[in-house]
Amino acid sequence: MSSVTVTRMKMIAAGRDFICWLLDTRCKMLDFFQDQGSSIQYPRAPVKTIQQLSYLSAKTKVRESKIHGRGLFAIADIAKDEVVAVKGGHIVDRKTLREKITPRLGPVEIQIDDDLFIAPVTSEERELSMLYSNHSCNANLGIRGEITFVAMRDIHAGEELTHDWAVTDDDDYSVQCRCGAPNCRKTITGKDWQRRELQKRYEGYFSAYLARKVAMLDMGSKL
Numbered sequence: 001m002s003s004v005t006v007t008r009m010k011m012i013a014a015g016r017d018f019i020c021w022l023l024d025t026r027c028k029m030l031d032f033f034q035d036q037g038s039s040i041q042y043p044r045a046p047v048k049t050i051q052q053l054s055y056l057s058a059k060t061k062v063r064e065s066k067i068h069g070r071g072l073f074a075i076a077d078i079a080k081d082e083v084v085a086v087k088g089g090h091i092v093d094r095k096t097l098r099e100k101i102t103p104r105l106g107p108v109e110i111q112i113d114d115d116l117f118i119a120p121v122t123s124e125e126r127e128l129s130m131l132y133s134n135h136s137c138n139a140n141l142g143i144r145g146e147i148t149f150v151a152m153r154d155i156h157a158g159e160e161l162t163h164d165w166a167v168t169d170d171d172d173y174s175v176q177c178r179c180g181a182p183n184c185r186k187t188i189t190g191k192d193w194q195r196r197e198l199q200k201r202y203e204g205y206f207s208a209y210l211a212r213k214v215a216m217l218d219m220g221s222k223l
Helices: 003-035 094-105 123-129 196-201 208-222
Strands: 060-064 070-074 083-086 090-093 110-113 116-119 141-144 148-151 160-163 174-176 187-189
Touching: 083 141, 090 094, 094 116, 094 123, 110 208, 141 160
Parallel strands: none
Antiparallel strands: 060 070, 070 160, 083 148, 090 116, 110 116, 141 148, 174 187
């Protein structure tokens, strides 16, 4: 065995002994303070904290929206393709969503497959998972992957951050739109992703789930 190898082994052993000593000393100090009735508290277990389920860029802020309720706004310039938000929550199926979540929490989900959604499951989680990106027929946010919202163009500070439900939804709903955009469709449906003009406008910014469906639709039309 070379002298270099022996030296390294000694260093590893010394480091291991130091860590063991440090841990043993800490435990003895904790026991001492507790035995002495010290007012200093040293928790032995991690403290449970509530974390945000979704990510919002530091360049955004939630404010009152002219479109609907509260909205997400840029407070600094955002570059094209920059990540703005990431949706968090639990993976649930359509039956669970419709029967147990939507009646209590309202529309809080992002669709990731035919029968799968990302959504909060409690009222506490609802606030922690909200993105506050309202629908607009003149949206400035698109999707990368399944749950990541990115800027489709350069966005200036002060602009409301919106996405078109056509890039995320495949459902049977039909609702009146009040986004106020010059190109407002007036009525939006859960099948708008099938519209050719929207497929062209949002190319590269559909959720991965809908991008696959658009590709399959294109293949079918060429047969």
